[in-house]
Amino acid sequence: MGTHPSLPSKDVETQRTLLDLVQDNQALMSTAITERYGGRLPFLFKVLSIRKALSIQAHPNKKLAEKLHARDPRNYPDDNHKPEMTIAITPFEGLCGFRPLAEIAHFLQAIEPLRKLVGSRAASDFEEIVKGNEESDDEAVVQRNKDALRSLFTTLMESTPENIETASKELVSLAENSPASFGTLPGEVATNPTNPDELAAIIRRLNGQFPNDIGLFVFFFLNFIKLSPGEAMFLKADDIHAYVSGDIIECMASSDNVVRAGFTPKFKDVDTLTNMLTYSYAPIEEQKLAPTDYPYAILNATAYSSASSCMLYDPPIEEFSVVKTDLNRTGAKLTFDPADGPSIIICTRGKGRISVGNKTEEVKEGYVFFVGATAECIIENTGSGEGDDDVFTTYKAFCELTGRASICVLVHHIQYTRLYIKIQPSSLTMSGRYPCRLATHIDLNIRACRDT
Numbered sequence: 001m002g003t004h005p006s007l008p009s010k011d012v013e014t015q016r017t018l019l020d021l022v023q024d025n026q027a028l029m030s031t032a033i034t035e036r037y038g039g040r041l042p043f044l045f046k047v048l049s050i051r052k053a054l055s056i057q058a059h060p061n062k063k064l065a066e067k068l069h070a071r072d073p074r075n076y077p078d079d080n081h082k083p084e085m086t087i088a089i090t091p092f093e094g095l096c097g098f099r100p101l102a103e104i105a106h107f108l109q110a111i112e113p114l115r116k117l118v119g120s121r122a123a124s125d126f127e128e129i130v131k132g133n134e135e136s137d138d139e140a141v142v143q144r145n146k147d148a149l150r151s152l153f154t155t156l157m158e159s160t161p162e163n164i165e166t167a168s169k170e171l172v173s174l175a176e177n178s179p180a181s182f183g184t185l186p187g188e189v190a191t192n193p194t195n196p197d198e199l200a201a202i203i204r205r206l207n208g209q210f211p212n213d214i215g216l217f218v219f220f221f222l223n224f225i226k227l228s229p230g231e232a233m234f235l236k237a238d239d240i241h242a243y244v245s246g247d248i249i250e251c252m253a254s255s256d257n258v259v260r261a262g263f264t265p266k267f268k269d270v271d272t273l274t275n276m277l278t279y280s281y282a283p284i285e286e287q288k289l290a291p292t293d294y295p296y297a298i299l300n301a302t303a304y305s306s307a308s309s310c311m312l313y314d315p316p317i318e319e320f321s322v323v324k325t326d327l328n329r330t331g332a333k334l335t336f337d338p339a340d341g342p343s344i345i346i347c348t349r350g351k352g353r354i355s356v357g358n359k360t361e362e363v364k365e366g367y368v369f370f371v372g373a374t375a376e377c378i379i380e381n382t383g384s385g386e387g388d389d390d391v392f393t394t395y396k397a398f399c400e401l402t403g404r405a406s407i408c409v410l411v412h413h414i415q416y417t418r419l420y421i422k423i424q425p426s427s428l429t430m431s432g433r434y435p436c437r438l439a440t441h442i443d444l445n446i447r448a449c450r451d452t
């Protein structure tokens with residue numbers, strides 16, 4: 001859903017593309033957003049239903065995207081970056097970011113086919129460097145660790161197809177015959193699911209989908225993440241990830257650039273991938289993004305009494321945020337304040353109505369609406385109140401450069417006389433002349449701060 005030229009959304013009645021509509025009437029997006037994003041919607045909104053793992057990939061940052069696009073426009077169709085956010089609709093499994101180093105070191109010891117594939121030399125080089133330093137905060141040590149990880153991961157990714165095939169067979173037989181070897185050590189940093197049977201089962205499942213694929217081994221380098229419905233994660237540029245299963249809502253900056261390296265029949269670019277990654281290694285909790293109450297909407301009495309909710313997923317970028325609304329009973333109604341930018345709303349459950357100005361439309365599962373800037377939008381549950389029909393769920397992606405959501409002011413760092421606060425992009429009321437910027441640092445005199 002969006003205006004990306006590869007497959008722009010269309011008006012159901014007139015069949016005009018959304019791209020055409022917003023370029024014809026700039027007020028639909030607001031002048032500021034039209035100017036900033038060249039007359040295109042800044043985000044792409046998707047529903048993914050993942051039955052088979054999606055490729056191991058990363059999305060280039062803005063600078064690298066421009067370079068790749070200039071060099072190879074066929075495989076890199078956009079010059080834009082592509083940060084993305086995932087919200088689980090059903091239980092979700094995926095791979096995301098590098099595991100804490102102690103876990104990688106543990107698997108190198110426990111999973112013999114992995115050690116054989118990277119070679120015992122590369123494995124012991126890595127072990128020597130990181131041992132005892134896995135959790136150091138010292139910048140020089142962290143950099144040395146990252147270099148060691150880059151070198152080991154690159155060695156893995158450059159394995160020959162023959163070696164991958166041999167090692168895969170051994171790995172799958174290990175998963176079938178001694179799943180116990182897949183457990184992480186008790187007492188180790190247990191950020192990933194530690195049930196050995198579960199991990200061994202995933203390896204067997206992935207091998208069924210992509211036999212003898214390098215991705216089976218990448219699994220031991222990356223965090224295995226599970227999201228419950230409503231939980232979300234945010235992927236910055238250059239973060240490595242793969243989606244394994246589940247139904248999700250995905251929102252991303254409008255771009256189609258993917259650097260792939262496994263679990264895919266598509267073009268793989270291992271060189272670019274191994275060079276672009278940041279090699280940050282961290283527990284999965286750091287990749288999750290917690291929603292907050294969305295304050296710019298009004299619930300009616302029925303919505304309140306049925307514990308209906310309106311939650312904001314607000315990643316630290318300016319291209320998009322997403323609001324999830326559950327209206328839990330027939331007659332429950334929610335009024336969004338007019339937004340200063342375009343929105344796209346999709347219904348994933350139940351039945352309802354949407355009203356914008358004097359126009360009202362019926363809403364069902366799978367229906368999608370575009371709502372222009374500055375329009376007040378009302379949604380209401382009109383279901384029968386029985387079975388699956390009781391809850392009316394919508395997701396609304398939107399972009400606002402002149403944010404009003406003054407929610408999140410984090411104390412960042414305090415020095416003697418100045419207090420540094422980090423302000424999320426949508427956290428200040430600013431006039432259109434001063435569009436918000438990401439992670440703006442404002443230093444306030446600490447006395448002024450105390451006084452207020």
Ligand SMILES: [Zn+2]
Pocket residue numbers: 057058059084241
């Ligand atoms: Zn992706």
